[in-house]
Amino acid sequence: MSLKDKINITGITDEGLVRDHNEDSIASDADLGLLVLADGMGGHKGGEVASAIAVDSIMQDLSKALPQIxxxxxDENTGYSIESMLIEKAIKDANLKIxxxxxxxxxxxxxxxxxxxLLLYDNRITVxxxxxxxxxxxRDRTLEQMTRDHTLLQELVDRGFYTQKEARESLNKNLVTRAVGVSPTVDVDLLEDIALVGDNYLLCSDGLTDMxxxxxxxxxxxxxxxxxNKMNKELIKQAKDHGGKDNVSVMLAQVLKEFPANSGWFSKFFDIFS
Incomplete structure (x- = not known):
């Protein structure tokens, strides 16, 4: 079942005002309801290479695997959906490639x-x-951060050494404690939740949230x-108006209609010819 008419997916990436090349990579598959965003790091354009490998590898793996399940x-061992397990595996495979x-x-x-x-499926999401x-x-006119930064600063906030306001003003906000490709293995955080009509999901690099x-x-x-599309452009514009010190990437997925999974042979047969 294609999700093109049920979920509106858009995205844009920009070098910003300081960098001379873009180390962010983004990709999406509207049929699968799949979005991937990566922000690379490393000298000699290594960050650009790393983010491209990650996005390409994850998209290729999931484009093959998801339609087969x-x-x-x-999953009996973790309690997560098979979709979540496939995403985790795809990220770990990309990690080893990088x-x-x-x-x-x-x-x-x-x-x-x-x-x-982000994967949207059966009126649910995996992040x-x-x-x-x-x-x-x-949702309901309120913005909620659903991921937790893997940074030294976030760990200090969690331990009570900084307030969120102090953390935002810190010069050390970008010291990540976890990244894809820097070691042979990587831990991936997974989150599953219900998706509702009207939800709008924003994926972004720190080039937006630092600005x-x-x-x-x-x-x-x-x-x-x-x-x-205008929302994407305005987010990029505001990041640049506030300094644009880094590459900035944003992706949006807006739920237009419910998207339950197909069940039974009739719905699958109908979907082939729809």
Whole structure:
């Protein structure tokens, strides 16, 4: 079942005002309801390479695997859906590819990338992430951050050493404690939740969230809710108007209609010819 008429997916990436190349990568598959965003790091354009490997590898793996499964299956060991397990595996496979590429090329030594993945299926979502690229949900006129940054600063906030306001003003906000590709293995955070009609999901790199506060993101969501493309452009514009010190990428997925999984041979037969 294609989700093209049920979920509106858009995205845009920009170099910003300071960097001379873009180390962010984004990709989506509207039929699958799949979005992937990565923010690379490393010298000699290693970050650009790492984020591209991550996005390409994850998209290829999931584009092959997801259509083959039966939605509603749960992994007995973890309690997560089979979709979540496939996403986790795809990220771990990408991690090993990046790590191996870095080992084979000294110019790419130490390269890595953040990644955030959103999959919408059967009126649900799975969010998977590593690093400080984020996913927000806009529901009932309220913006909510659904991912937790893997940064040293976030750990200090969690332990009570910083307030959120102090953390935002810190010069050390980008010291990530977890990234894809910097070691042979990686831990992936997974989140599953119900999706409702009207939900709007925002994936973004820290080039957005380091430049503008959440309340401004929320205002932009409210003002441009009926035009996703304009919303993307306004988010990028505001990030650049507030300094544009990093590459900035945003992706949006707006739920237009319910999207239950097909069940039974008749619905699958109908979908082939629809």
């Amino acid at each position: 039966t939605t509603g299956t749960t 790590y191996t590429a870095a080992q084979n090329n000294k110019n790419y030594e130490g390269m890595g990338t953040t990644v955030v993945v 998977a992430h590593v690093g400080d690229s984020r996913l927000y949900r806009f 503008i506060p959440d309340d401004l993101i929320e205002d932009i969501e409210l003002n441009y809710r009926d035009n996703q």
